[in-house]
Amino acid sequence: MEDHIPQKSWFARNWGWAVPVGGCLTIIILFFIFLGSLIFGVSELISESVPYQDAIKKVNEDEYVINILGEPIETDGMMNGSLSYENNQGSADISIPIKGPKGGAELYLVGTKENDQWTYTEMYVIIEETDEQIDLLGYQQDEYNENP
Known part of the structure; x- marks a missing residue:
């Protein structure tokens, strides 16, 4: 065995x-x-967040940005910055990468919240290819695009 x-x-x-x-x-x-x-x-x-939604809405309503990037304009990657809320007050300082069929850009937003109302001091788009800065708050665009 x-x-x-x-x-x-x-x-x-x-x-x-x-x-x-x-x-x-x-x-x-x-x-x-x-x-x-x-x-x-x-x-x-x-x-x-409200600031993010406001910025995306504003960029999708701006004809000049739409002509440069094309439609639809959508987010493209991770956003950066800070967003804080405390006792009906808040602040936002964020950048959002966006893109359209014709190219990409970065959407910047700076604002504050007081008494449930957001006020934006800066909201602009910088086009990747040309570094052109487009103000979305309605200020004179030539202020940012002047060449010396």
Whole structure:
């Protein structure tokens, strides 16, 4: 008769390195899931804000920007900046990458909120290809586009 020597399972033979590696991989994966959720949450919070919505609406109503970028104009990537609310007061200083069929640009917005009313001191678009700055608040466009 043959003697059959029972062999240990894979886990019993390799637990010394499998447990630490598996634990580290689990922690790394959970960290990236948390980081992704955080970035998505902040981005979603900004994109649902009144200043963001006002800026996107304003850029989609500006005929000059539409002629340069084409229609439809939509966001293109991660926005940057800060947005804060506190006791019916707030401030916004954000930049939003936008694009159209004819090109891309960056939309900038600076504003404050007092008594549930947003007031914008700056709202302009800078076209990527030409670095042209287009004011969306209705000021004289030539102020920003003069060549010395």
